[in-house]
Amino acid sequence: MNSFACRKTYLPVRRIVWSSNCDGSRFLNKEQCQCSFHCDHDTLLPAGSALLLDFGTELAGGAAIVTRTGGRCRLRFGESASEAMGNPDQTHAIHDTELLLPAFGTFEYGTTGFRFLRIDAIEELKLQNILAISLEYSVDECGSFECSDPRLNQIWKTARRTVRLCMGNYLFDGAKRDRLVWMGDLYPELKSVIAAYGCHEILPRSLDFVRDDTPLPATMNNITSYSLWWIICQSEYFRASGNLEYLREQQSYLRGLAEQFTSYIDSTGAEQLPPRRFLDWPSNDDAVAMHAGLQGLMAFAFRRGAELAAALDDRQLLELCRSNVARLAGHRPACEENKTAAALQILGGIADRSETLLASPGKNISTFGGAFVLDAMAELGKIPEGLQLIRTYWGAMIDRGATTFWEDFNLDWLENSGRIDELTPPGMRDLHADYGNYCYKGLRHSLCHGWASAPCFWLSETLSGIRFTRPGRSELTASPRLAGLEWMRIGVPTPRGTILVEQEAGKAPEITVPEGVRLAPQEAGS
Structure with missing residues (x-):
């Protein structure tokens, strides 16, 4: 059973972005969530009319429609204005649906991530209000960050909110899409939760869920490298919690995992992870970069495995992990220009890739890989460079209307593109619909993704020293x-x-x- 409580809040419309054949101005800042008998509260939406509503910030939850007369409508949720105006993806949650509304009632629908809501009246409707429903689990905001740079303060709060909205019954990857527990993605998410909310119970619950769902020799989420992230995340959680009793519960699985992954190192010390191989999406079609990054990731995981083995006083496991780190350090594949691979080789202790890491600031990174890039910068003592990367890369999303950070982002997308909180002007690129690749093409792209929250933990950890x-x-x-x-x-x-x-x-x-x-x-x- 989940023991932490969910808080439900009704939030009013903050802005009417667009309308067709109706006036929704009476919904603005109106907190009424109960139907009134008096018709002077009504807003008429004729059949065929439509409204695009902005609730001001990314939310996790749904919508409440207060109705006087029943009838049919179409609802579309969107993390951007263009998503709510388009054909939203239906994976993991329903974002585009037709509903039959009751007379004299408050109809509630939806569990997703969104900021915008479009309502189309299929039949004439008399509505008294439309509200967003915010569903957030109660947490203690025991971590904080404030400094003399307002931009960094805003970025830290946005990163915190990003991971906050991904805290459901488990730690999800996205509020809208990828409402699943992805083991590799948990690394920046777990660290951000610890930085903002401490050792919240959602962390061991999520780690245990993936472990229990993956009996050996299966690999987590059917991605071979993701089982390595389980070891690293266990070490991060143990560092923060000191819960040796919990760690002992992981010992048998940890040993089995270490023995299994030992077989994936060949006689030259090179990683030979079997399919499905994955580092991050920008490296997906680059076998050279993927091998370089996975080499570093394996060394990173076995370094952390040695740390856990020492805490468990498991000498056999300790020797195995240390031996594997030494074997992996004997093979140092080139990273070329891939910064995720360079960062993981630094974190794995197998090569100094600072030249690659620091080249062309803001380029050749992803919101997921950016977590390791920042960690590697801290390891190298490149703190001012890390701060500037955060200002430039994560700050650019805020400059274009973001209130949470995205599944992926590329600074090149900014050229001749609009904002996510406005309808895209003619002749400009749609920053949401026109970009993305792999699993995040177009409107499927998640604009609230926990793996993008790295500034939350990095600013707190690194500047506090x-x-x-x-x-x-x-x-x-x-x-x-x-x-x-x-x-x-x-x-x-x-x-x-x-x-x-x-x-x-x-x-x-x-x-x-x-x-x-x-x-x-x-x-x-x-």
């Missing part, structure tokens, strides 16, 4: 990094409470720790 020296975040050192900022204030969750890191330029940092957390002496910030 906290290094936890014990699982469970009970002991730490801290060397805050302003990296050119004038000031910052960061809340970092632990199982014992929130650590507060504060610093102003030219002053020593102030670190406040909760009871039960030990702070070793720290260095002054930059």
Whole structure:
């Protein structure tokens, strides 16, 4: 049973984007969710009329229609204005449907991610209101981030909201599409949840769901490399929670997984993962980049496996993981220009690919691979470069109307394209419908994807300069990094409470720790 509660909120229309043969202005900022007997509350929608409504921000939930007279209508949900005006994809949730509305009632429909709603009156309707229904599970926002750069503050909050809307009964990949537990995608999502909400119970629940759904030798989500991410995510969760009892429950599966993946390393130390092979979508058709990235990913996973084995005092597993890291380090395939591959080789400790990683800032990355690029930048100490990447790449989505971050994005898409919160002007490209590839072509593209939330955890982790020296975040050192900022204030969750890191330029940092957390002496910030 799920033990955390879901909060249901009715939200009014904030803007009428477009209308045809009707006036929806009476719906604006109107919070009425119960039908009234008095006809002076009615808005007439003649048959054939239509409205495009904007609720102001991405939501997870559905719509409530308060009706005086019954009749048929068509509803279309959209994460962009153009999606609600088009033919939305129906995968994972229904986004385009015809409904029979009751007389004198409030009809509720939908469980998806959206910001816009188009309603078409198939028959004449007398409506009293149209509202969005926001469904969010109650969480404690124990993590925080604020600094002197308003753009970074907005990006952090947008990243937090992105992963927040993907927190359902499990940690989903997308609020609209990919309402599933994808193991590889969980890495940035899990880290963002920890940064914003601490060790929430949704994390072990999601990790256990994928484990239980994947008896060995099957691989998670039918993607071979995704089982490696389970090891890495287990290490991230153990670092944050210190829950050794939970980790012991994973020991048998972890050993079986390590033994299975040992067989995927050949005599030269090269990874030989069987199909289905996957790194990230931009690398999907590039066998060279995929091999380079998977080589780094395997080393990264076995490094983290060794960390878990040490905590479990499992010496046989520890030796196996360490031996595999050494074997994999003996084969260092070229990454060419692929930054995801370069980042994973850095994180795996098998090669210094900083030249590839830092070339052409903002280019050759994806919203998923960007998480590893940022992590690798932190490993190299390239903090100002990471901040600028966040401002440029994730900030560009906000500049075009995003209130959550997208399944994928390319800076090249910005040329002669419109905003997602407006109808695309003639002669310009539709930023949602005209772009995307693979599983995210056109309107199928998710504009609220948890794997895109990396700035949430990276800004908190990297600028706070906290290094936890014990699982469970009970002991730490801290060397805050302003990296050119004038000031910052960061809340970092632990199982014992929130650590507060504060610093102003030219002053020593102030670190406040909760009871039960030990702070070793720290260095002054930059």
